[in-house]
Amino acid sequence: MTQELLRVTDLKTEFQRGDEKVYTVNGVSFSLREGETLGIVGESGSGKSVTVHSMLGLLQGAGKVSSGQAIFQNRVDLLQLRRKQLEDIRGRDIGVIFQDPMTSLNPTMRIGNQIMEGMLTHQYASRKKAFERTLDLLHEVGIPEPKARFRNFPFEFSGGMRQRVMIAMAIACEPQLLIADEPTTALDVTVQMQILALMQKLKQDRKMSVLMITHDFGVATNFCDRILVMYGGKVMEAASLDTFIRRPLHPYTIALKSSIIEVGDRHKKLQAIPGMAKVWNAPPHHCPFYERCTFATQQCLKEVPELTQVDDQEDHWLACHHVEEVLKSVG
Numbered sequence: 001m002t003q004e005l006l007r008v009t010d011l012k013t014e015f016q017r018g019d020e021k022v023y024t025v026n027g028v029s030f031s032l033r034e035g036e037t038l039g040i041v042g043e044s045g046s047g048k049s050v051t052v053h054s055m056l057g058l059l060q061g062a063g064k065v066s067s068g069q070a071i072f073q074n075r076v077d078l079l080q081l082r083r084k085q086l087e088d089i090r091g092r093d094i095g096v097i098f099q100d101p102m103t104s105l106n107p108t109m110r111i112g113n114q115i116m117e118g119m120l121t122h123q124y125a126s127r128k129k130a131f132e133r134t135l136d137l138l139h140e141v142g143i144p145e146p147k148a149r150f151r152n153f154p155f156e157f158s159g160g161m162r163q164r165v166m167i168a169m170a171i172a173c174e175p176q177l178l179i180a181d182e183p184t185t186a187l188d189v190t191v192q193m194q195i196l197a198l199m200q201k202l203k204q205d206r207k208m209s210v211l212m213i214t215h216d217f218g219v220a221t222n223f224c225d226r227i228l229v230m231y232g233g234k235v236m237e238a239a240s241l242d243t244f245i246r247r248p249l250h251p252y253t254i255a256l257k258s259s260i261i262e263v264g265d266r267h268k269k270l271q272a273i274p275g276m277a278k279v280w281n282a283p284p285h286h287c288p289f290y291e292r293c294t295f296a297t298q299q300c301l302k303e304v305p306e307l308t309q310v311d312d313q314e315d316h317w318l319a320c321h322h323v324e325e326v327l328k329s330v331g
């Protein structure tokens with residue numbers, strides 16, 4: 001049995017917006033084992049990015065973690081670390097890739113130097129070794145002529161090539177955990193597939209754990225071992241990929257899945273789920289999906305459903321009051 005690498009428990013994050021509070025992450029719990037890839041899926045605004053930003057000390061604006069734990073390597077609570085300690089871990093033990101490489105890359109610095117910088121800051125390698133390793137990394141992430149490309153600036157690269165540079169930066173210090181927040185969302189479909197294939201290879205070669213954040217069901221099902229569905233800042237369903245494909249049971253997951261049609265490897269949006277994700281100005285006091293759910297009853301309006309294991313034999317968790325009814329309807 002592999003070891004647990006990260007355990008997040010009851011994470012809550014809120015933002016102060018003028019006189020209002022916005023409750024964005026409302027008690028998220030999950031764990032990630034060594035070598036495992038966990039996908040966090042959900043529509044835009046469901047609190048996926050804020051969940052990872054909270055763990056990494058990267059909250060923007062007046063964001064504040066109000067409770068929870070994020071135990072990494074069974075030894076440190078990321079939420080309790082000082083900024084400097086977290087910076088030491090970020091980039092060394094935890095590599096991070098974001099959606100838009102342009103905002104993460106320094107436009108005025110040669111890409112080779114940017115890749116080297118992380119290794120030097122974390123004292124991972126001497127200058128000479130970091131230089132050689134940068135050339136190897138550029139080659140490994142599929143950038144031809146590494147020596148010449150080392151001296152290029154980000155604007156001289158296409159979106160896909162920039163994302164390859166970001167990946168090289170993220171894995172430069174051989175992190176145990178890679179967090180990728182919508183790494184392919186800004187790319188066109190062909191390039192998306194290439195980047196996912198590259199990430200797949202890198203994680204297998206290194207036996208790295210990956211936390212993949214995506215609004216794209218297709219990306220999650222192509223790439224992940226286990227999937228967690230978020231909505232309204234809460235976990236709605238969590239299951240292995242197999243269970244997730246074979247028998248998803250949460251009304252939100254089912255609606256999300258039916259809004260997508262698969263054509264070969266392509267995933268096209270058919271119809272959105274009716275209604276809109278809402279902004280919470282108080283902690284949820286009913287099921288977050290209540291307004292949009294076809295199974296909703298008065299109970300769903302009165303009680304927040306807890307995340308509960310479906311049966312002891314299966315790693316399948318659901319937050320819904322009406323699993324029986326859903327089961328009957330899906331057969």
Ligand SMILES: Nc1ncnc2c1ncn2[C@@H]1O[C@H](COP(=O)(O)OP(=O)(O)O)[C@@H](O)[C@H]1O
Nearest residue numbers: 015024043044045046047048049050051060061
């Ligand atoms: N900097 C911010 N200031 C205020 N509210 C924010 C901020 N960032 C996120 N939020 C709130 O958190 C919600 C969830 O955001 P996010 O985690 O980015 O969603 P996603 O699931 O698309 O990654 C947003 O809809 C917004 O209401």
Ligand code: SF4
Nearest residue numbers: 287293295300320321
């Ligand atoms: S708890 Fe009720 S509203 Fe929420 S998903 Fe289940 S049936 Fe729908």
Ligand SMILES: [Mg+2]
Nearest residue numbers: 048049050182
């Ligand atoms: Mg996001």
